[in-house]
Amino acid sequence: MDNKRDKLVGGGPQSAGIQSVEIGMTVLNAFAASSGAMSLKQVSQATSMAPSKVHRYLASFVRSGMLIQNATSGLYDLGPTARRLGLAAMGRLDAFTVASNGLLKLRDLTGHTVCMAVWSESGPILVRWESGQEPLILSLRIGSSIPLLDTSIGQTFLAYLPSSITEPAVKLQQKLSGTPPTRTVLDQAELDQIRSSCSTYTSSAMIKGVDAIAAPVFEAPNRLFSVITLAASHRSMQGAKLDKARQQVEAIAREISLELGCPQGWRAAP
Incomplete structure (x- = not known):
């Protein structure tokens, strides 16, 4: 030097x-x-x-x-x-702690309820939940299984994990639900749109009147680690408020991914 x-x-x-x-x-x-x-x-x-x-x-x-x-x-x-x-x-990195700290940052930044899900053999399961300033009446709890096809969390996993991993979980969820599925898969156009959008938004997917924005978190080398999600009332997710919330979720997901060692932040191929 x-x-x-x-x-x-x-x-x-x-x-x-x-x-x-x-x-x-x-x-x-x-x-x-x-x-x-x-x-x-x-x-x-x-x-x-x-x-x-x-x-x-x-x-x-x-x-x-x-x-x-x-x-x-x-x-x-x-x-x-x-x-x-x-x-x-x-070797010294505690990925769950890093992701949890980022999740808390997202809650404090937005004031909304946030959660994190990881993949299991039966699909996404909820591993962290932090309530925001706005009270939400939800039946979810730590360990809850998240539907794959109709939720922002599930669709994010479907977009970034290989179909060989996700298809068995979709079939298992449909079998356990005991009701005829409204659909059995997301088409390629839907998956491409999720990946290009960087975050996934759903309205009243699990609870009527509650909207959710989900984004993927990657760890090195470009492996999907978890999905973080912001949940808020439908009235709080309109127009410019929705756009801002999506940007905040995406920014935090990118920050976590970078800290976990994903070189490109989180634009990784499935």
Whole structure:
């Protein structure tokens, strides 16, 4: 690193840091967000830094093992030191706690009731529930099974899990319900729409007058970990309020996914 550029930044002892280290992290983050090796030009574009400046950081990271450079192509990629750090960090990560903290943040941000579901052999089950400021009369409790076809939670799982996993659960739920199913599957257009929308909205799906917005949470490497959901009265989910709530749910889902190590946040292929 260029010691002349190691300037202290921040407003005081609590926030002081070394500027060159923070700039270096921008370079490493570009590799974390990339799907593969990168050229000097690509790193320069991704970081909005001059190639000459980027090259100095790349050279230092190669010497430290954070990056490697292919002798034939000249491309750079994450190196053995970065892999060791990543494995150590993932080994110490409590994914459920990370997701739960994000869920609490969503509740405090919106004031609405929030919940989290994970996958089981019988479909989604509720594992966390936090009530909001608006009272909702719901029969759900921790451990409740969530219908797949008609709820925002269920549809999100259907969109991001392989059909080989979800189809047996759909059949089991229909068998246990004891009533003829209104439909047996979501068509491809519906699944594509859910994935492209980033969140799923349903109105009065389980409880009349209660709407829900669900978004997927991913962990490395792009595995669906859970689905977080915001629930509110139908009158609270109209027009601009609905748009804002969807943006907030999506933002928190992305934050959790990034913290769990999903490089792209949460736009992962099923």
